[in-house]
Amino acid sequence: MAEHAIVAEGLRKRYGDTYALDGFDLTVAAGTLHGVLGPNGAGKTTAVRSLATLLRYDAGRATVCGYDVAREPHRVRGAIGLTGQYAAVDETLSGRQNLVLFGRLHRMSKRAAGRRADALLERFGLTEAAGKSAGQYSGGMRRRLDLAASIIRTPRVLFLDEPTTGLDPRSRNEVWDAVRDLLAAGTTVLLTTQYLEEADQLADRISVVDAGRVIAEGTADELKARIGGDRIEIVTRRAADLVAVAGLLERITGTAAVTDPDTRRVGAPVTDRVAALTEVVRALHAAGLTVEDIGTRRPTLDEAFLRLTADRTGKTEVAA
Amino acid sequence: MRKLRLAAADSWVMTGRNMAHVVRSPEEIGIYFMLPITFVLVFGYVFGSGMQVPDGGNYREFLLPGVFAMTMLYGMGATATSVAHDAQRGVVDRFRSLPIARSALLTGRSVADLFRALLEMTVLLVCGLLVGWTWHRGAGYALLAVALLLALRMAMTWIGIYVGLLVPNPDTVGTIIFPLAFPLTAVSNVFVAPELMPGWLGTISEWNPLSATVAAMRELFGNPGLAGGSTSWPAENAVALAIAWPLVLVAVFAPLAVRRYQRLSR
Ligand SMILES: Nc1ncnc2c1ncn2[C@@H]1O[C@H](COP(=O)(O)OP(=O)(O)OP(=O)(O)O)[C@@H](O)[C@H]1O
Ligand SMILES: [Mg+2]
Numbered sequence: 001m002a003e004h005a006i007v008a009e010g011l012r013k014r015y016g017d018t019y020a021l022d023g024f025d026l027t028v029a030a031g032t033l034h035g036v037l038g039p040n041g042a043g044k045t046t047a048v049r050s051l052a053t054l055l056r057y058d059a060g061r062a063t064v065c066g067y068d069v070a071r072e073p074h075r076v077r078g079a080i081g082l083t084g085q086y087a088a089v090d091e092t093l094s095g096r097q098n099l100v101l102f103g104r105l106h107r108m109s110k111r112a113a114g115r116r117a118d119a120l121l122e123r124f125g126l127t128e129a130a131g132k133s134a135g136q137y138s139g140g141m142r143r144r145l146d147l148a149a150s151i152i153r154t155p156r157v158l159f160l161d162e163p164t165t166g167l168d169p170r171s172r173n174e175v176w177d178a179v180r181d182l183l184a185a186g187t188t189v190l191l192t193t194q195y196l197e198e199a200d201q202l203a204d205r206i207s208v209v210d211a212g213r214v215i216a217e218g219t220a221d222e223l224k225a226r227i228g229g230d231r232i233e234i235v236t237r238r239a240a241d242l243v244a245v246a247g248l249l250e251r252i253t254g255t256a257a258v259t260d261p262d263t264r265r266v267g268a269p270v271t272d273r274v275a276a277l278t279e280v281v282r283a284l285h286a287a288g289l290t291v292e293d294i295g296t297r298r299p300t301l302d303e304a305f306l307r308l309t310a311d312r313t314g315k316t317e318v319a320a
Numbered sequence: 321m322r323k324l325r326l327a328a329a330d331s332w333v334m335t336g337r338n339m340a341h342v343v344r345s346p347e348e349i350g351i352y353f354m355l356p357i358t359f360v361l362v363f364g365y366v367f368g369s370g371m372q373v374p375d376g377g378n379y380r381e382f383l384l385p386g387v388f389a390m391t392m393l394y395g396m397g398a399t400a401t402s403v404a405h406d407a408q409r410g411v412v413d414r415f416r417s418l419p420i421a422r423s424a425l426l427t428g429r430s431v432a433d434l435f436r437a438l439l440e441m442t443v444l445l446v447c448g449l450l451v452g453w454t455w456h457r458g459a460g461y462a463l464l465a466v467a468l469l470l471a472l473r474m475a476m477t478w479i480g481i482y483v484g485l486l487v488p489n490p491d492t493v494g495t496i497i498f499p500l501a502f503p504l505t506a507v508s509n510v511f512v513a514p515e516l517m518p519g520w521l522g523t524i525s526e527w528n529p530l531s532a533t534v535a536a537m538r539e540l541f542g543n544p545g546l547a548g549g550s551t552s553w554p555a556e557n558a559v560a561l562a563i564a565w566p567l568v569l570v571a572v573f574a575p576l577a578v579r580r581y582q583r584l585s586r
Pocket of ligand 1: 044
């Protein structure tokens with residue numbers, strides 16, 4: 001197997017005046033899970049559909065498992081599984097009929113397809129609903145059926161476009177478990193998500209996408225580090241104290257503080273958090289300022305995400 | 321060769337899928353059979369009893385092969401609607417991401433619709449017999465006539481598939497199929513013998529693919545041709561034309577449809 005399961009270089013896809021992909025680059029090592037994060041309309045679905053041979057990109061180059069996506073789409077299709085953003089199951093057929101159909105299209109015998117269907121229905125908690133039309137499934141059930149359909153034959157590369165959107169916590173855990181099992185079996189996974197927690201939990205590496213292009217790439221820790229390390233956070237007792245506290249914080253940390261009058265919060269990045277915290281507490285005491293809460297914390301991936309995408313769109317960051 | 325066998329296997333699985341659809345929504349079966357039954361009863365009785373036949377032949381006997389062919393023609397609408405629905409369904413994404421023959425969904429549809437046509441045909445023939453129509457040259461020729469009817473249906477299926485892939489949504493299918501199908505039935509030998517039409521209209525009518533099948537059926541069933549014995553080439557070679565037309569139509573529309581399908585949402 002190629003060392004890189006997925007490679008995309010400078011992918012471009014235009015719809016009218018908008019570039020859904022505008023120089024999209026991606027490299028995913030075999031056997032890893034790569035997360036793709038991005039706001040609505042960033043181009044995540046377009047990227048996944050292009051790599052899964054459903055869309056033809058206008059420019060650029062892409063390979064999956066070493067096969068050229070544009071020139072050898074049939075070979076790519078033989079290596080991948082796809083769970084799109086919208087469930088791709090036959091709504092007239094029952095859940096079981098769906099899985100048997102796709103199994104047969106994977107050239108399994110009738111019997112083997114039936115056995116596989118039953119095993120997958122069991123695994124995704126759909127055994128009871130096996131005979132019902134997929135059209136009568138709830139959104140979450142349909143998504144699970146869709147995921148089951150895309151792993152009927154263990155794919156070498158699995159594309160998951162927001163696989164857990166709209167799932168309850170239990171179903172989400174089932175999906176995560178299934179994904180971890182696939183990873184353990186050597187499958188490479190490309191996963192797009194709105195849930196940063198999901199990327200944080202599952203992804204080996206993450207690409208942050210905005211306006212059709214990757215604006216940051218790295219491990220979750222690297223991305224968090226990129227927007228600065230720890231922060232001191234203070235909640236003042238009275239809104240009137242905000243300015244004084246912010247001034248004090250800036251003097252000690254030597255960095256710009258962010259204030260949010262609504263929540264009476266002041267925050268600023270620090271390098272040595274324990275020393276800074278001690279000094280701030282002492283200074284507050286000396287100045288006679290009482291506060292409701294004070295502490296240090298690491299940035300969440302959400303903050304990293306908001307910061308990174310805000311830089312591009314020029315929006316101001318929401319104070320944490 | 322191996323590729324062809326795999327493609328056939330994929331198409332067969334898709335055929336099964338389409339048949340399963342029919343089984344799971346039985347109300348649709350009722351709708352399929354409404355059309356042939358009403359066509360035979362309405363045309364057979366209303367026109368069949370009211371029309372004077374110049375050469376003394378039985379107008380109902382003359383009319384019914386035309387009604388059979390018309391039913392096959394309008395079957396195109398059902399095909400187009402199913403395909404348009406399919407094209408909108410998310411499941412097409414999954415079909416397109418599988419390593420299967422790209423034509424499988426469409427060939428599967430055409431085979432399933434042929435099975436459907438067989439059922440329709442049975443209903444048609446039974447209804448025909450009930451209203452007093454029959455064949456006069458023996459079962460062998462009658463079966464040949466039915467085969468030609470199926471060939472016509474095959475051609476209509478592929479046109480229907482192509483139309484279904486062209487329309488932006490399933491609700492517009494009807495508005496496209498009717499203006500397409502109506503002139504084809506009106507300017508044909510279904511209701512009136514082409515010899516009775518003004519010159520150029522008669523010529524169009526004689527060369528109409530629908531007319532070819534109808535004329536061939538009348539010949540093979542031994543039903544009256546009305547005003548009898550036109551000596552034009554299409555009338556003399558009705559059976560050959562009834563074989564050639566469907567072949568030509570499939571050869572044109574099947575590749576068009578497959579190409580269109582491959583370009584869906586690209
Ligand atoms: N078929 C299409 N026609 C026109 N524009 C399109 C089409 N598909 C996508 N776009 C545009 O391309 C851009 C990227 O869309 P895409 O669906 O890839 O975003 P996304 O990151 O998946 O968003 P979301 O998080 O909402 O799923 C958007 O601006 C969208 O409007
Ligand atoms: Mg999307």
